Amino acid sequence: MKTAAGLGIVSCHHCATLWKDVKPHDRCGRCGGRLRLRRPDSLSRTWALVIAACIMYFPANMLPVMITSSFLGDEQQDTIMSGIIYFWISGSWVLAVIVFIASFLVPLFKLAVMILLLIAVQRRSSWRLLQRAKLYRIVEVIGRWSMLDVFVVSLLTGLVQIKGFATVHAGAGIIAFAAVVVLTMFASISFDPRLTWDASELERGKYA
């Protein structure tokens, strides 16, 4: 199996044109994109983003994301999980499942997969390469759907503003939650899936 790196060829990230004899800081002759053999500092950047996302995961799930005040003056504070339970109890099972997947399973799955991919690359493991490649593609596709709860809260905040009867405020938890989503999205963008395959090459250690 010949790889571009093994042949001294750099593929432009933007337009897929291949170049050889590329010097540092060269730009693609067709589209002007910066030519790089691998995404820069992929492992350390991805680790930093994943760790930051893990830290934000706790306040995201423990702080209220939404505060509802009704006309009787009582306040109801909802976390991500209590919002899901509310849907389930009130009989909207489909929505309960959708929100549970998008807000709970997807972020957790993303963090777990990214940590697994990072550790496997660092150990230069050639364990289940194809499955790891598929996992990365799944994470890339589903990541953005976690933003669902951010949009739900922002719409309810905008819409439910009947002073004295019912008002909805966004809680601090939604900031932490949005941070988890944005950080994990940046993490999957900064991770270079080619590193997974580099381990199986004979030229191991030549590029990391």
Place this chain on the structure above:
Amino acid sequence: MQEVPGLIACEQCDTIHRRVALGNNEIALCGRCGAELERERRSYGKRALPLTIASLFMYIIANAFPIAEMELHGLASRTTLMGAVLSLNNEGMFLIAFLVFATTILLPLIQILGLIYLLVSMNKTVRSSAFNLLARTIQTLRPWVMIEVFLLGAIVAFVKLTNMATVVPGAALWALGALTLLLAAVFSFNPRDIWQMSLSENRRAETMPQNGIALSAKKVAEAEVP
């Protein structure tokens, strides 16, 4: 620095493949990791501009009209997309307001207007560096355009409210639905095709590697789409 024609590298595992001529709607897949290498886009060129202009109209409706109207004890309340952003900002949630503004208002507009400009000026022989910069920007911003996620969020919020008040969907909600479908059609292509689409056919057919690089490119696995 020298171009290597006739070959393509898998973006996900770096394997080198020989470019093959693709038939209608065919997709070339990487033989090692199964990622998509490229897809046939000749028929796309004709549809792209009308679809993108239709997206622009839907985008305007989605932003100009309320998403939903709510009634409780005879009092009504409604919000537009921008209204939701502003009320978040008023509550001191500046970061969330900015995030919602960027992913549902600003970046979709940049994508739609940018793509119209690219499609109109694509056939010019001399490309300005602004053309290239814009095409690269559209590609980079793509994961951050979240119209379809917002649509699902609006539906969830809508159902949540029906339990406590009377809610009527606004024109913008339907426009968002249409915009989601249109953008899915517009961005079914990989933005890198902007450079590929304008290459002439004989350029694509060049398959012989040059400069004496010995290559044993694996045969591209092709998947047919009905």
